[in-house]
Amino acid sequence: MLLFSTILEINDYMTKDAFIELVIEWNQGSPHKENIIADIKWNGERNIRYGTDSLWLAIEEYRNRNIIAVRYEKTESDGVVWGTEYVMNFEEMKMSIRLDRSYLEEALSIDTSFSTPHFITLLIEKGYLKKDFDLPVLREPTLISEENLDILVDIIKGRKKYCLPIVYISRTCTNEEPINTRKLAGRLKGVAHVLLEKDSWLDSRLRRLCDGKNEYHGAIGIYYPNQAAEHQRYLYRAYEGRDSILLEKIIRNVIQYSNSQLIDMLYTWQGVGNALLRDRLSSQRAERLAAETEKEQVKTEADALIESVDEELRTLQKKVEELARTNEILTYENDGLRAKLSSVEEVPLLYFGNEEEFFPNEIKEMVLDALEEKLKNSDENFRKVDVLRDILDKNGGCKHVAEQKAQRLKVELTGYRNMSKAMRRMFSEMGFVITEQGKHYKLTYYGDPRYWTTLAKTSSDDRAGKNVALTIINKML
Structure with a gap:
């Protein structure tokens, strides 16, 4: 993966x-x-x-x-x-x-x-990275001031494209950063440029220069080099924990874009290995053919050469088997990505709201699950039933990911006594951030403070684990 x-x-x-x-x-x-x-x-x-x-x-x-x-x-x-x-x-x-x-x-x-x-x-x-046109690749934010305002104006108006995405962060009405910009730049080093508005008074000037298309009052914009990836805008909302949630959403969005870019196979370990393998096999076949041609004249020498070539071929065959195993894994992953891409080519029925997905297809699964539940209690031969069933079929039906996670939680938490390594790993894989609070663990779903519950470090109540599982299933999945 x-x-x-x-x-x-x-x-x-x-x-x-x-x-x-x-x-x-x-x-x-x-x-x-x-x-x-x-x-x-x-x-x-x-x-x-x-x-x-x-x-x-x-x-x-x-x-x-x-x-x-x-x-x-x-x-x-x-x-x-x-x-x-x-x-x-x-x-x-x-x-x-x-x-x-x-x-x-x-x-x-x-x-x-x-x-x-x-x-x-x-x-x-060590200074090995080239500039991305006029922007250096840094691990800290670039301040946008009156002196270099033209950089941002060109980006917003689409007059200039960089190789890396641009994350622009405007200041709030109180001239504060809406998120920890330095932390964001450090975690996105090498995949995005982070631009930070130096002073909030620049908002009004940017509005005039950009025809009102700029982010302002704490809003954050992501501008991608590829036109197929739409400009993303996150509005500032003041509530506890908002900065950390927004930080993770931006990082998730940029990393997913970066990972989706196609690259030449010679920029991968497997691609280089395959190229070397092809060249070596071609060379070894030529040597073997030449050796067999001269075998009658120099039999002893040729036999030794053939034996050494056979040994090399056995080594290369082993490498082929290793690469085949890697290919199998990549094929499995690509099948999933191909299915996702094919769904993107269809005409969209709905557009996302302001809620961001915690993992791919989370929101789609919720919508399809709701449709499936609706159909369970609906009569046949109704227009609404036919339309809803058609939508379900066209989208491959509900995968019941939440139900699978719910079953796993029920099994793992039955008879809960304490947090084992396996249980901690399960919570981590499901997206929970685990912190300690006295005699309890706090489980926060994908770090979003709106969705959390507690779990006792040790418990003698046989129903404690079951109750926590039900809370997670009802509130978060």
Whole structure:
């Protein structure tokens, strides 16, 4: 399951050695000791692998296209595989950065603590990232003042397009930031530019210059480079916890856009591996053919060569099997994405309101579930029944995701005594943020303070778990 993807333009002075050294620095400097691969001693090799079967880092060079690909992979005790890829194309001076994990249905939602990789911070600090036209790629917001107001005007009026999305944040009536802008910029580094209005008095001037199309009074706008992605606007509303909710909505929106962009397969570890494999197999077949042609003349030498070639082919065949496994996972994921894209091509029946989805198709599921419930108590041969059933059929019917989650909650919380690791993982996969409050855990659904409940750290009441499950099912699913 793809969690994050971006392509960045790199300055010409990055060398192949500098790229590999930076990746190793990223791993060796990790604050999480369990992620560090011990005893990495790089001596300039371009095709090498470090680590163990469950924690490794591999480097591959594809000389024909002047590409170096690096993959870091970690397998958890429960079998979940986390992967990080860095692919640097030195012909085009562009770098692809991708994060993935083994596919799980619950992985479709973005972790509320998600932040783009620290590796991008290293690229910024060392000055390796090119400007996106006239905007530098930063991990902090760019202030929009009277001096550079034309940048924002050109963006709003569509006169200028950048490679990365633009997130513009206007100030409130009291000249305050509606969200933690610095935190937002830090978590979106490398995938979006964050522009912050310096003073609220600029609102009136922007209105005149932009024909009233600008965000103001704390509103936030997202401007995407691709015209197929519509401009998003979030109005400011003052209530407790609003800033954190809005922050997560913006991050989720931008990351989903970034992940949906198609990229050349040579900007992926698998694509580079396939290209290398094709070249090696072609070379080995040619060598084998030449050896067999001369076999009668130099039989002993040819037999030794064929044996060595066969060994190479067996190694390559093993790699083919590994890539086939990866392809199977990607095919499963692509089938889901293809189904989603095909639904986008249909004529929409309804438009979203101001509520944002916590995970893909959440709102659609709720609407289809409501239609299905309505049909259960409706007579046949009525116009309304035919129309509603047609809508259900056209949208593939209700998948009953909420019902599946409800059943899982009921089973896991039956006879609840305390929070096990498996239970904590279940809540996390369902989107709950778990915090401690004295003798209780507070479970907040996707970090939204409107939807929460508590669960005792220890309980002797056999019905406690069941009551919490019912609260979650009725209030949140």
